[in-house]
Amino acid sequence: MIPIAEALKIIGRETRSLKTEAIDLENSVGRIVAEAIKADMDLPPFDRSQMDGFAVKSEDTKNAPVRLKIVGESAAGKGFDGKLKSGETVRIMTGARVPGGADAVQKVELTKESGGFVEITETTKAAQNINGLASEIKKGAKIFGQGERITEQMIAAIASFGYAKIKVFCQPRVSILSTGNEIVNVSETPQKDQIRNSNSIMLKAFAEKAGAATRVLPLVRDDLKTLEATIEKASENCDVLLISGGVSVGDYDYTKPALRNAGAEIFFEKISLKPGKPTVFAKLNDAFVFGLPGNPVSSAVTFHLLVRTAILQMQAAKNTELKKGFAVVAEKIKAAKERDSVLPVSIETDAKGRLIIESLRFNGSSNFIAFARANALVFVPQAKNLEAGDTAEIMFLP
Ligand code: AMP
Ligand code: MG
Numbered sequence: 001m002i003p004i005a006e007a008l009k010i011i012g013r014e015t016r017s018l019k020t021e022a023i024d025l026e027n028s029v030g031r032i033v034a035e036a037i038k039a040d041m042d043l044p045p046f047d048r049s050q051m052d053g054f055a056v057k058s059e060d061t062k063n064a065p066v067r068l069k070i071v072g073e074s075a076a077g078k079g080f081d082g083k084l085k086s087g088e089t090v091r092i093m094t095g096a097r098v099p100g101g102a103d104a105v106q107k108v109e110l111t112k113e114s115g116g117f118v119e120i121t122e123t124t125k126a127a128q129n130i131n132g133l134a135s136e137i138k139k140g141a142k143i144f145g146q147g148e149r150i151t152e153q154m155i156a157a158i159a160s161f162g163y164a165k166i167k168v169f170c171q172p173r174v175s176i177l178s179t180g181n182e183i184v185n186v187s188e189t190p191q192k193d194q195i196r197n198s199n200s201i202m203l204k205a206f207a208e209k210a211g212a213a214t215r216v217l218p219l220v221r222d223d224l225k226t227l228e229a230t231i232e233k234a235s236e237n238c239d240v241l242l243i244s245g246g247v248s249v250g251d252y253d254y255t256k257p258a259l260r261n262a263g264a265e266i267f268f269e270k271i272s273l274k275p276g277k278p279t280v281f282a283k284l285n286d287a288f289v290f291g292l293p294g295n296p297v298s299s300a301v302t303f304h305l306l307v308r309t310a311i312l313q314m315q316a317a318k319n320t321e322l323k324k325g326f327a328v329v330a331e332k333i334k335a336a337k338e339r340d341s342v343l344p345v346s347i348e349t350d351a352k353g354r355l356i357i358e359s360l361r362f363n364g365s366s367n368f369i370a371f372a373r374a375n376a377l378v379f380v381p382q383a384k385n386l387e388a389g390d391t392a393e394i395m396f397l398p
Pocket of ligand 1: 182
């Protein structure tokens with residue numbers, strides 16, 4: 001049995017990043033930046049007015065109210081090319097270029113216009129209501145670096161610098177294979193002793209969130225020969241093969257024997273982790289293989305701790321582990337005697353601004369209905385209960 005940290009080390013040692021490709025920016029959310037994103041221009045590209053109003057020399061407004069002569073107009077997309085002289089002003093719109101000679105904008109609400117002149121009713125200070133040239137970013141500055149995961153919030157910034165296409169790491173191809181004599185497809189009505197396959201679709205969603213291109217394979221019965229042949233064939237067409245079920249020590253658990261028979265190199269097959277102890281990590285042909293416990297919560301936990309990390313490492317992501325933090329335990333959480341536990345929880349804030357860990361009342365690790373409300377995992381060290389009021393380490397679910 002190896003510690004979780006050791007399992008992560010092995011995964012880090014074995015996985016390599018894939019090639020890169022250029023894709024449309026509009027399809028890039030969730031992918032990993034392969035080449036630094038740089039500003040190809042100053043922003044703003046000129047001194048820009050923040051207001052509708054009048055561009056002035058601030059000097060001229062010192063003794064406001066003052067009357068200035070309107071000598072032109074500066075609109076967004078069509079600025080005023082002349083230069084302001086003392087006693088002059090230019091009508092200006094939000095987003096327009098501030099004309100030469102002007103150093104402030106007075107908003108229209110503080111002006112009174114009549115017959116080609118405008119009264120500026122309050123004084124202005126230099127730079128008032130102006131976003132200066134390059135005040136947001138200078139040409140050539142780095143915006144995002146290699147290894148950053150593209151989020152929806154980043155798209156506008158990337159688009160502003162002309163990246164209609166963006167270089168990202170290729171998507172790991174992840175195939176998902178659920179096993180079990182009792183498992184039927186989601187669209188089917190389970191007969192006596194049967195349950196629906198909730199893992200394949202769940203793992204597919206998780207893997208896609210981590211940037212993978214997924215394929216769900218047909219269900220496989222608990223039969224050593226069939227499983228072996230299926231694994232062998234599947235490993236030829238993917239970068240990562242996820243097998244759900246059959247990893248523990250029951251009479252019909254064939255995942256590990258099948259991997260051995262197929263000649264896979266097994267890196268680990270027992271982790272000090274609850275749930276998830278029998279998780280196996282191996283390599284067959286050029287594919288990495290994860291055998292995850294079939295129990296849906298165990299599958300979810302081991303995916304987020306181990307598989308997600310591998311998928312992100314194959315894309316050279318900077319942050320490959322879940323974001324960590326600390327929160328206060330609301331109610332006692334029991335530790336396991338011989339293993340570290342990683343349990344799904346719900347993190348809420350309280351009136352004092354603290355993060356609070358609410359245990360999800362799941363009846364053992366099989367309660368995936370409670371898991372549906374989880375937004376984090378809590379780390380419970382081996383043999384060390386977390387008591388109400390303790391501060392505990394948490395990992396936010398993505
Ligand atoms: P196993 O890891 O094969 O021993 O399965 C452990 C538990 O998870 C059993 O209760 C299975 O019925 C359940 N299980 C296994 N595979 C799936 C699956 N694909 N979807 C939902 N539950 C599953
Ligand atoms: Mg099974």
